[in-house]
Structure formats: C-alpha cells, structure tokens
Amino acid sequence: MNQNGKLLLELKNLTTVFPTKRGLVKAVNSVNLRVAPGEILGIVGESGCGKTTILLSVLRLIARPGSIDAGEIIFQGQDLRHLPPQAMRGIRGKAISMIFQDPLSTLNPIFPVGEQIREAMRLHGLVKGRGRRTLEKRRVLEVMAEAGIPAPVSNYRAYPHQLSGGMQQRALIAIGLVCEPALILADEPTTALDVTIQAQIMDLMRRINRDHDAGIILVTHNLGLAAEFCHNIAVMYAGHIVERGPVDLVVENPRHPYTQGLLACLPRLTSREKIDPISGSVPDLADLPSGCTFAPRCPLVRDECRHTDVRLRAVAPGHYARCIQYESGERYTLKKEA
Amino acid sequence: MTQSLSSQSHIPLVEARNIKKYFHIRASLLAKALARQKDQVVKAVDDVSLKIWPGETVGLVGESGCGKTTLGRVMTRLYEPTEGQLFFRNQPVVGDRVAVPVTPQDKAIRQASQMLFDESAAVGPTPGSPEEGEKRDFSFFRLTQMIFQNPYSSLNPRKTVRDIIGVALRQRGIKDTQEREVETLRLIRRVGLSERNIDAYPHQFSGGQRQRIGIARSLAVQPQFIVADEPVSALDVSIQAQVINLLQELQDEYRLTYLFIAHDLSVVYHLSDRVAVMYLGHIVEQAETEALFDNPLHPYTQALLAAIPVVDKAARRERIILEGTVPSPIDPPSGCPFHPRCPVKIGAICETERPALFDAGSQRVACWLYRDAGFAAEKGMPMASAQKRPGD
Numbered sequence: 001m002n003q004n005g006k007l008l009l010e011l012k013n014l015t016t017v018f019p020t021k022r023g024l025v026k027a028v029n030s031v032n033l034r035v036a037p038g039e040i041l042g043i044v045g046e047s048g049c050g051k052t053t054i055l056l057s058v059l060r061l062i063a064r065p066g067s068i069d070a071g072e073i074i075f076q077g078q079d080l081r082h083l084p085p086q087a088m089r090g091i092r093g094k095a096i097s098m099i100f101q102d103p104l105s106t107l108n109p110i111f112p113v114g115e116q117i118r119e120a121m122r123l124h125g126l127v128k129g130r131g132r133r134t135l136e137k138r139r140v141l142e143v144m145a146e147a148g149i150p151a152p153v154s155n156y157r158a159y160p161h162q163l164s165g166g167m168q169q170r171a172l173i174a175i176g177l178v179c180e181p182a183l184i185l186a187d188e189p190t191t192a193l194d195v196t197i198q199a200q201i202m203d204l205m206r207r208i209n210r211d212h213d214a215g216i217i218l219v220t221h222n223l224g225l226a227a228e229f230c231h232n233i234a235v236m237y238a239g240h241i242v243e244r245g246p247v248d249l250v251v252e253n254p255r256h257p258y259t260q261g262l263l264a265c266l267p268r269l270t271s272r273e274k275i276d277p278i279s280g281s282v283p284d285l286a287d288l289p290s291g292c293t294f295a296p297r298c299p300l301v302r303d304e305c306r307h308t309d310v311r312l313r314a315v316a317p318g319h320y321a322r323c324i325q326y327e328s329g330e331r332y333t334l335k336k337e338a
Numbered sequence: 339m340t341q342s343l344s345s346q347s348h349i350p351l352v353e354a355r356n357i358k359k360y361f362h363i364r365a366s367l368l369a370k371a372l373a374r375q376k377d378q379v380v381k382a383v384d385d386v387s388l389k390i391w392p393g394e395t396v397g398l399v400g401e402s403g404c405g406k407t408t409l410g411r412v413m414t415r416l417y418e419p420t421e422g423q424l425f426f427r428n429q430p431v432v433g434d435r436v437a438v439p440v441t442p443q444d445k446a447i448r449q450a451s452q453m454l455f456d457e458s459a460a461v462g463p464t465p466g467s468p469e470e471g472e473k474r475d476f477s478f479f480r481l482t483q484m485i486f487q488n489p490y491s492s493l494n495p496r497k498t499v500r501d502i503i504g505v506a507l508r509q510r511g512i513k514d515t516q517e518r519e520v521e522t523l524r525l526i527r528r529v530g531l532s533e534r535n536i537d538a539y540p541h542q543f544s545g546g547q548r549q550r551i552g553i554a555r556s557l558a559v560q561p562q563f564i565v566a567d568e569p570v571s572a573l574d575v576s577i578q579a580q581v582i583n584l585l586q587e588l589q590d591e592y593r594l595t596y597l598f599i600a601h602d603l604s605v606v607y608h609l610s611d612r613v614a615v616m617y618l619g620h621i622v623e624q625a626e627t628e629a630l631f632d633n634p635l636h637p638y639t640q641a642l643l644a645a646i647p648v649v650d651k652a653a654r655r656e657r658i659i660l661e662g663t664v665p666s667p668i669d670p671p672s673g674c675p676f677h678p679r680c681p682v683k684i685g686a687i688c689e690t691e692r693p694a695l696f697d698a699g700s701q702r703v704a705c706w707l708y709r710d711a712g713f714a715a716e717k718g719m720p721m722a723s724a725q726k727r728p729g730d
Contacts (some may be wrong), residue, residue, distance in 0.1 A: 045612055046574035164663045181604070194401035194601065196660045199645040203659055221575065224604075224647035228654070251649055265579035267608035269631065269646070269653040275608070277579035 008183055008215045009035040009058070014071035016050075016057045022286040027053040029239035030071070032312070037182065038213040042230030042247070044223055044262075048281055049236040051219040055185045058217075059092055076182065094124045097176035101188040103168035107160040113171040114140055114156030120178050140178065147174040148204055167198035170204070177208060183215045184208070190225070202229055223266060223319070227251045235259045238283055238293040242311065245319030255321040257298045292324060300325070349428045350484070352391040352413060352563050356479065357422035359383040359408050363668070364446040365655035378668050382408040384619035385422075390563070395589065395596040397610030397627065399603060399642070401664055402598060405619040407601045414482045426563075427716075429473075436481070437473040482510065484528060487568035489548035493540040499526065499551055500536050505543050506558035525554040531585060546577035553584065557592070565597045570605060582609060603646050607631055613638050618675040621668055624703035634701040638676050682707065 016028040027050045035041050043051045073080040100106040117140045127135045144152035147170040190198035205223040234244040243256040254260045261278035280297040313326040359382050365375035383405045398406045405567045411417045486492035503522045507540040512518050529550040570578040600606050613630045615623045623636040660679045677688040689721040695702040
C-alpha cells in the first residue's frame with residue numbers, strides 16, 4: 001500500500017438521492033471515504049444499503065430522476081462532480097473502470113469478447129496513427145493473457161455465451177484493465193460465481209492490485225471475502241457508513257453494534273453454537289427512523305439514540321464508528337489509551 | 339442434537355439406491371441432417387446412493403451444475419429417476435406412493451407434535467385406525483416436502499398466504515374451512531409471521547418473510563422428510579441467520595429430517611450432522627460434518643474448503659487454486675470426473691477408471707488415493723497443503 005499520504009479518491013459528504021412516490025430516498029447519506037493509490041477498500045453491507053450507489057455516484061452514472069445531491073468526489077485532485085460530461089467520459093473506463101456483478105448481462109451478446117475489450121481502448125484513443133488496429137489487438141491479447149483467459153488468440157473471437165461464467169468475468173476484468181486504470185470499482189465481482197472460481201478471480205484481482213498499484217474498491221455482501229482481500233473496510237447500513245477502519249481492527253474488534261451483530265450472525269467454521277441473529281429487518285429508506293437508523297434493531301439502544309444525530313467518531317487510530325456511545329467523553333478516554 | 343435418535347433406529351428414513359437421472363437434449367431433425375448434431379444426454383446424477391437416517395440433517399454441497407438440486411428433486415420424487423430406486427423406511431417408493439408399516443413411534447410423534455391428524459387423509463385400503471405393524475399406503479408427497487431456493491418465484495403472486503397454505507392443508511385432508519383457518523394461523527405464528535398477514539400477497543413480504551411462508555407451506559402436510567434447496571442463499575446475512583435458527587427449532591420440535599442443499603459451506607457446517615460432497619453427478623466424499631471439515635480427504639473437498647473466504651484468521655486454510663472450471667455433464671471426462679482439475683492425480687488409473695466410494699476410517703471417499711483404506715489410516719492426510727497453516 002502506498003503510504004505517501006496522497007489520495008487517489010476522496011468522497012466528502014457524498015449524498016445521492018432518488019425521489020420516489022413515497023418520498024425522497026437517501027441511498028447514500030453524507031458518506032466520507034478515502035482511497036490511497038494501491039489500496040483495496042471494501043464496502044460491505046446488506047442489500048439496499050447503498051454500496052453500489054456509491055460506485056455509480058463516483059462514475060456519475062446515477063440515472064434520473066436520481067441525482068447526487070451534495071458532496072464532493074475528488075479523484076486525483078479534481079472534483080468529478082462538476083466535470084463537464086465530455087471530460088467525464090474520458091475518465092470512465094480509462095482512469096476509473098468498473099467491473100460489474102453479472103458478466104453475462106454486462107457483455108454485449110452480439111460482439112466477440114476480444115472486440116469488446118478493444119472497444120474500451122479504441123474509445124479512449126489510446127493508440128493512434130497507422131497500424132492502430134494491429135497494435136490494439138496485440139495489447140488486447142496481452143491483457144487477455146494477463147486476465148488468465150487461456151488461448152487468447154482463439155478466444156478473441158469467442159462470443160460471450162461460448163465462455164463459462166468465470167471466463168466471462170475474466171473478460172470483463174480484461175475490459176477494465178486494458179486502459180490501465182488508477183482505480184478499479186468492483187461491484188460484487190464474484191457473487192455469481194462458484195467458490196473455486198471465486199478463489200481464482202480474487203487471486204487475479206490481488207495480482208492486478210500488486211502489479212499495477214491500482215486502487216480497488218470492492219463492494220460485497222460477503223464479510224469473509226472482504227476480510228481476506230481488503231486493506232480497509234467500510235460497513236454500510238441504510239445509506240450511512242457506520243464503521244470504517246483497517247480490516248483487522250474492524251473484523252476482530254468491531255465497535256458498532258451493527259458490525260458486531262453482522263459478525264455474530266455469520267455461520268462460522270470454528271463453532272457450531274446457535275447463532276444470534278440481529279432482530280428485525282433493514283428499514284425503509286424512504287421512511288428512515290429519526291436519530292440513529294440502526295436504533296430500532298439495536299440491542300444497546302438508549303432513549304437518546306432515537307433523536308440524537310450521530311456522526312463517525314474515532315474509536316482507535318484510523319478506526320471510526322458511528323454510534324452514540326462514542327459521541328462524547330468515551331472517545332477521548334480511548335484516544336488517551338492509544 | 340440428533341445422534342441419539344439416529345443410533346436408535348436401524349432403518350434409514352429415506353434411501354436412494356444407485357440413483358441415476360439423465361436428461362435428454364434432442365437435436366431437431368434439421369440439425370441432425372444439416373449440422374450432423376446428435377441427441378445428447380446430460381448425466382445430472384450418475385449412480386448415487388445416499389442413506390438419510392431419521393432425525394438427522396444431511397448437508398449436500400457442491401458447485402453449480404454438480405447435480406445437487408437434481409438429486410434433491412429425485413429424493414422428493416419431483417423427478418422420476420432414470421434408474422435406481424428410492425426407499426422410504428425400507429419400503430420402495432413406487433410412482434409417488436409408498437406403503438409404510440405403522441410403528442408406535444409414529445403415533446408418539448404425532449401426539450408429541452400436537453398436530454391435527456386426519457385419518458381420512460390416508461388414501462388406501464385401510465381407512466380407520468391402523469393397527470401396529472399394518473402397512474398403510476401414503477402419497478410420498480405427504481411424507482416429504484421441499485423448501486425452494488428462490489422465495490420470489492416459488493410462491494404464486496396471485497394467491498394470499500391463506501390460499502397458499504390452504505392448498506397444502508386440503509391435501510392433508512382438512513376439509514373444514516374453520517379448521518383450516520385455525521391451522522393456518524398456527525403455522526403462520528410458528529414460523530414467526532404475524533396473524534394479520536394471513537390475507538397478504540407474496541409481494542407484500544420481504545425475502546426472509548417469503549421464505550418463512552414457504553417453510554409454513556411445507557410444514558402444512560406434516561412431512562417427515564424435508565429437502566431444503568438453498569433455502570437461505572437468496573437472503574441477507576442477518577435474515578439468513580434468523581431462518582437457519584427457525585429451521586433448527588422446527589427440526590427439534592417436529593423431529594424433522596432434512597436434506598440441506600447448499601453451496602455455502604459455513605451454513606452447511608453449522609446445520610448438518612453429515613455432509614455429502616457432489617462433483618459432476620457423483621458423490622465424491624461423505625462423512626460426519628466434523629470429520630469432513632477437520633480432515634477433508636478428497637482433493638476436491640480440500641480445494642472447496644480452502645476456497646471459502648472466512649472472517650476468522652484461525653479458520654483460514656491455505657488456498658488451493660483449482661485450474662479450469664467444472665466440465666460439462668454432457669460429455670464428462672473418463673475415469674474420475676475430477677481428474678482434469680486434480681492437483682494430486684496419481685496416474686493413468688485416474689483417467690481410465692472411476693473410483694467407487696472407498697471406506698477411509700469413518701469417511702467414505704471416491705478417490706484412488708484411498709483404494710487402500712489402510713493408507714489413509716496410517717499416514718493421515720496425504721496432502722500437507724490442505725492442512726491449516728502451522729502457527730495459526
């Protein structure tokens with residue numbers, strides 16, 4: 001991990017909203033995040049908590065009537081939020097690329113995968129002048145080999161349906177890699193795959209991170225995957241980041257009751273004791289409870305939780321939690337200990 | 339939790355003997371004439387035998403396309419097996435019917451569960467109160483039930499909860515509307531839904547609640563054996579835990595026997611007494627849960643266990659990255675189905691002959707490494723790579 005303090009991506013107070021008939025849905029609610037070059041950040045949470053919306057907001061791919069309501073998206077020093085559309089197109093797929101969850105619905109069924117990988121290069125005009133096509137094709141074969149697609153020359157002409165799920169995901173990764181992006185956004189890249197194939201793909205992603213020093217944001221609901229793969233993780237609940245910090249601290253010493261509950265209800269390979277689930281279910285984003293959004297399900301809930309606005313507070317160096325128990329005095333005592 | 343029960347009874351509740359299930363893909367005449375295509379056979383389940391003892395939970399794991407769902411459907415008789423025979427308490431299941439001798443245990447179970455038992459439901463030659471030892475003809479569908487993976491597509495969107503559960507209750511023979519209502523409410527409450535939900539439609543529920551409706555529906559006919567096909571894979575972690583706990587409570591309460599199909603090994607570890615691992619239509623390893631997870635013998639099981647990402651550092655195993663993907667069951671490899679991906683292939687025999695399930699200690703494993711059962715017993719695991727990292 002690059003530790004020179006320069007940031008690749010910084011989200012400041014990012015808020016993305018979707019107006020619906022039932023009211024305004026704040027899918028992403030004042031989110032602050034930082035990614036350093038070469039860092040792997042994991043965003044974990046249950047479905048509907050806003051993980052994917054963060055990624056789409058970074059690329060400004062929020063479909064109307066949804067919009068980015070507030071905040072800054074600072075990527076390599078410039079605020080993407082106010083970039084003209086044309087400049088934004090120059091960034092998508094080049095400096096920042098995205099790997100989607102379902103490869104079969106992301107790849108175009110009527111073009112060979114090799115051509116789809118080349119398209120990403122062609123659109124950004126990476127190679128110019130005479131012999132462009134040959135040079136581009138050479139680079140595509142190189143990337144296909146790097147992504148672990150066997151026999152790149154013959155698979156260049158393969159259509160998506162002719163490849164297995166794992167190979168389709170590799171083709172998608174090759175599209176993401178071909179322009180050598182500084183930041184890769186991976187949205188549940190292995191959820192549609194079997195575990196042994198998942199292991200292959202995560203191995204590939206780790207190698208890409210190491211060899212190209214590319215930053216990766218991995219969105220997943222699989223805490224185990226995030227724990228093994230990421231440097232830092234952010235836990236989301238109902239549009240908020242409720243806890244964030246270095247992966248070992250968050251997983252081994254979770255400070256937010258939601259993170260604690262989430263870890264407690266994972267079936268473990270170390271114990272077959274009865275699991276202790278979090279009661280209730282995720283709140284309706286259009287009708288959020290006031291105060292802490294986790295209060296209705298929280299085992300440690302106090303009266304003031306329901307009307308006090310809580311913020312992310314440091315509980316240890318680099319480790320933050322959004323819970324009333326760290327709002328006032330306690331965090332100072334913790335800081336002193338540290 | 340169920341050890342005492344299984345040791346008491348000497349006959350398996352459900353037994354699959356040499357089950358094969360093939361699906362035929364027919365090429366059209368035109369394709370045959372022009373492209374010289376041939377009819378193809380998908381060997382989804384190929385010669386599988388499995389015994390399930392009363393009261394236990396058997397976990398069935400494997401990757402997509404390995405035939406685990408097909409086996410589950412054969413064992414609930416949703417599919418007719420191509421070959422092989424299904425037995426319920428040692429009685430052959432013929433068509434969808436089975437004649438089961440009445441044991442004192444049955445009566446005890448029914449009384450204990452306090453469920454309404456309607457004699458008229460037993461369709462067959464012996465209506466009225468059956469004597470002990472007498473055989474009674476049952477519909478197999480009343481003895482077994484299935485809980486499906488996707489709670490969004492397994493409930494009819496145009497029926498209310500009352501209708502959905504009512505159909506099953508009518509099957510059980512409860513003809514009186516009032517009685518059905520009482521029983522429906524009892525079931526709804528038992529699976530953790532509120533009584534006022536009785537007239538709601540499936541779309542008004544969350545995924546976890548829908549899965550609860552599916553569970554209530556399967557309980558409605560008072561089955562003894564339930565095949566749960568990935569019942570929690572579509573659910574979020576916190577909801578998944580709630581449903582797992584519910585399944586466990588119901589098992590204790592009604593002495594249910596489960597075949598639990600899943601690809602998530604941590605869930606299987608949590609719930610199962612025994613585990614069977616499938617690969618390409620075959621069971622490759624079968625063992626008590628603890629034994630299988632502590633000491634996986636088959637190279638595929640080892641790789642599968644090593645591939646699960648886990649939160650606890652102590653439980654992490656050294657990754658074994660398998661090459662390639664699962665071959666197609668249309669044209670499975672010769673010999674051992676796993677040999678093209680196997681990291682420890684021992685020689686030509688792997689490519690030519692399919693290994694049977696060998697006994698290796700308490701485990702049964704289909705791998706030529708264990709042909710000599712003594713080998714495994716003496717040397718322990720032949721592969722160091724799958725052992726937990728030293729020092730962890």
